[in-house]
Amino acid sequence: KAGVTQTPRYLIKTRGQQVTLSCSPISGHRSVSWYQQTPGQGLQFLFEYFSETQRNKGNFPGRFSGRQFSNSRSEMNVSTLELGDSALYLCASTPVGEGYGYTFGSGTRLTVV
Amino acid sequence: GEDVEQSLFLSVREGDSSVINCTYTDSSSTYLYWYKQEPGAGLQLLTYIFSNMDMKQDQRLTVLLNKKDKHLSLRIADTQTGDSAIYFCADDSGNTPLVFGKGTRLSVIA
Numbered sequence: 001k002a003g004v005t006q007t008p009r010y011l012i013k014t015r016g017q018q019v020t021l022s023c024s025p026i027s028g029h030r031s032v033s034w035y036q037q038t039p040g041q042g043l044q045f046l047f048e049y050f051s052e053t054q055r056n057k058g059n060f061p062g063r064f065s066g067r068q069f070s071n072s073r074s075e076m077n078v079s080t081l082e083l084g085d086s087a088l089y090l091c092a093s094t095p096v097g098e099g100y101g102y103t104f105g106s107g108t109r110l111t112v113v
Numbered sequence: 114g115e116d117v118e119q120s121l122f123l124s125v126r127e128g129d130s131s132v133i134n135c136t137y138t139d140s141s142s143t144y145l146y147w148y149k150q151e152p153g154a155g156l157q158l159l160t161y162i163f164s165n166m167d168m169k170q171d172q173r174l175t176v177l178l179n180k181k182d183k184h185l186s187l188r189i190a191d192t193q194t195g196d197s198a199i200y201f202c203a204d205d206s207g208n209t210p211l212v213f214g215k216g217t218r219l220s221v222i223a
Contacts, residue, residue: 006155033210043201045210056210090155092211102146102203102211104156 002027004093004105012111018079021108025072025093031055032074033102034066037088046089049074050096081112115139117204119214126222131189133217135202138183144205145178147187150216151198159200160187189219197221 005024013019025032033056034046045058049068066076072093078085088109092102116138125131137145142164148156162169162176162185169176175188189196199216 004155035211035213042215043213045212048210058210092156101158101161102205103158104148106155 004091004103006089006091006105006108008108009106010109010111012113013081015081015083015112017081018077019081019110020075020077021089021091021110023074023076023091023093023105025074025091026095026103029093029095029103030072031094031096032068032072033092033094034074034076035090035092036060037090037107038086043090046076078110083112086110086112115204115206115209115212117202117212117214119200119202119217121215122218122220124220124222125192127192127194129192131187131192131196131219131221133187133189133200133202133219135185135187135214136183137185137202137204137212139204139206139212140183141206142204143207145176145185146203146205146211147174147176148201148203148213149198150201156201192219192221194221194223 007022031050033048036044047066048056052068063079068074088107090107092104094102118136146161147159173190177186201216202214203211
């Protein structure tokens with residue numbers, strides 16, 4: 001069974017640009033969550049999608065957005081990149097209804113220069 | 114908001130047992146998880162415990178939960194150098210996002 005796939009693995013962008021990250025969940029998993037990991041702030045929740053609807057949103061500015069497609073794949077977008085957006089972005093999928101087990105992907109390492 | 118606290122560092126000798134501790138504030142936790150993160154990698158789910166359990170054993174891993182004190186621990190028996198990583202405790206209340214601790218960096222000395 002394939003795991004959670006995140007693309008790309010690494011990304012370097014310039015301040016002011018925008019970026020789109022992709023996450024393909026485990027087959028059959030309908031919920032996808034996104035987290036930002038930085039050395040200073042640790043793991044912070046960005047948003048969660050279930051059946052193409054945003055269920056929860058973390059405390060991030062409106063430059064951070066996401067969406068989920070009918071095949072459960074999800075994308076997150078960051079516009080007007082800032083140096084502080086440099087982080088590891090992790091996606092997790094979970095089989096809603098089974099109660100446990102957030103499976104994480106390997107992440108996308110974003111560096112803003 | 115809800116909070117999860119962990120000590121930042123732990124150093125043990127190869128072959129010894131490691132105990133990583135975590136405290137949480139949420140009264141409505143459903144599941145509590147332990148994740149492992151190796152350098153450059155994502156989070157690997159090691160084990161979990163349901164909130165109505167006191168203990169769970171899975172090979173070298175033992176999870177203890179004291180719900181009254183909101184204290185969770187992960188014991189790794191016969192710790193190996195391959196266990197060197199950062200370990201995260203996470204609190205799952207069901208309909209709200211996971212809340213993670215800052216992680217405990219485990220160093221295993223050969």
